[in-house]
Amino acid sequence: MERPGRLLLLSELRVGNAACDVSLCRSLLTWKRRSSSGPVYHPFRPSVSHSVSVSEIISVREEEESRGRDDGSWKKIKEREGKDCRLAFTVLYVERRQQHRWRCAEVTFTCPEGALRQHWVGSIREQLAAIASRPKHLLVYINPCSGKRKGKRIYEEKVAPLFAQAGVATQVIVTERANYARDHLRTEAELKKFDGVVCVGGDGMFSEIIHGLIWRTQMDGGVDPDSPDEALLPGSLRIGIIPAGSTDCICFATVGANDPVTSALHVIVGDSQPMDVCSVHHNSTFLRYSVSLLGYGFYGDVLTDSERKRWLGPARYDLSGVKMFLTHHYYEGTVSYLPARGIKGTPRDAARCRSGCVVCQHNGEQLSEKPERYEVDEASDSENDSEWRTIRGKFLAINAASMSCACPRSPKGLSPAAHLADGTTDLILVRKCSRFDFLRHLLRHTSKDDQFDLTFVEVHRVRRFRFTPRYCQSNSDLDMRENGKHQLFSQICRDHPACGCAPAYSSWNCDGEILTHTAIDVRVHCQLIKLFARGIEEPMVFEDLPNPCAI
Ligand SMILES: Nc1ncnc2c1ncn2[C@@H]1O[C@H](COP(=O)(O)OP(=O)(O)OP(=O)(O)O)[C@@H](O)[C@H]1O
Ligand SMILES: CCCCCCCCCCCCC/C=C/[C@@H](O)[C@H](CO)NC(=O)CCCCC
């Protein structure tokens, strides 16, 4: 029973031919078919009830009076649809489909009189306007070259009409070159005018957006991005991702699907998902930020090789993946890391990071309440500090996954138990092993088997790590990528793997971009940015499922 104080509206309205009791409470719009004997409970004819949370209503519109008036079909429409459009209003709302997809559904209510319709429409609009987290003005960047080059069409056909229906104003910029969006955000964009930034593209385009926004925030706040020890300032604008790229792992891991309509709806309802960001430095020079994968060895080589095959589209990764698997290069070097202590969660947990994740909440609160704890670790981070661990060896792959990196290629991801916003990254070390063993490890990314349960694989949840390739160790300040001799030999070996000579170094794959240095220092910044997302929702239990019987 609803407490009377919470009930805003209760009317008998029609939905199609059926009379319904329709109520609007503070957070719920409910319509329930009346049984023929009135609103009394009938054990053999249960009435169908639908509820929509106001937070998931997209918009409400009054139906047009002119429909069918001129050609005399008005009466027919009335008869067929059982409604008088002059007194009707339609509510557009989020409907959940399979595999975390959202769609915009609608229901039309017919009122007995115009004043009642006004009252209903006005009340719903008032409630929607009171949701402060909904964006009203968005800055949209479209990469016309992402994935299968369909970004512009996807935005125009699937996303723009939804934003228009929801009354979200946009400024749309189609990028003209790589780094156009990043540079525009750094220097030109009037960010005060907007409630968020939307990027239409892949992980590389998202990377441009965060680089622009994070840079601008640090400049405005007087923070030096070149200092690996300085805490970065969080930005105020949320970012929406309309997936149109080749991997789209950031969208997949934060929403659960790579679907432009689903993403647009998460933007409209004003969702918010905090996310960790890693800063990557070489000595005291800032290189890049990363939110998904930092991969040396296998994933670095796959990316380097695939960049020469861009014309192939998303299939380039499969081809380069097979090639690099057969090439089977290993790399020598030293990894040092600062284990994440005093936090919840481990990389071998069965639990996954999901919507409203308690691990992320707990760790985020702990790091913001006791930043000194974090700072103490950071301040005493000399190589001699007992907290730091060091591993020297030969590796096929060194991967740091700050989130699961789930994507359609690997629905559980590189580190299935990694968290979006817990202030840590999972450092995965795959030591030199046979081709057969490496294949076992890789294939486990696509099955239920545990990819870490192998003797040559280890995984550590860390807050900071460093890597130095072996050939840099004699002079750690010198990065051998800048040494012409080694670069030349390495290039020859890369292009002619049959020569049997192992290359000295690989490259880092940083969220799909190649880094210019191999010796790096990586630090996780807990919850530095926010997305228009809510994390992957758990599948609904039976009682929560929308009733399939439409009214
Ligand atoms: N107008 C443009 N012309 C050429 N390149 C662009 C343009 N705008 C952005 N870029 C660059 O294109 C690269 C790839 O873009 P994006 O990440 O959107 O697609 P993708 O590589 O197909 O997808 P994914 O990163 O998911 O694999 C990015 O590095 C980005 O900087
Ligand atoms: C021989 C059979 C092997 C099958 C194994 C499949 C394993 C798949 C794991 C997928 C991990 C994706 C990690 C995501 C990285 C993104 O930040 C980045 C940018 O989009 N994508 C790539 O680098 C693209 C990297 C694509 C790698 C294949």
Ligand SMILES: [Ca+2]
């Ligand atoms: Ca994380």
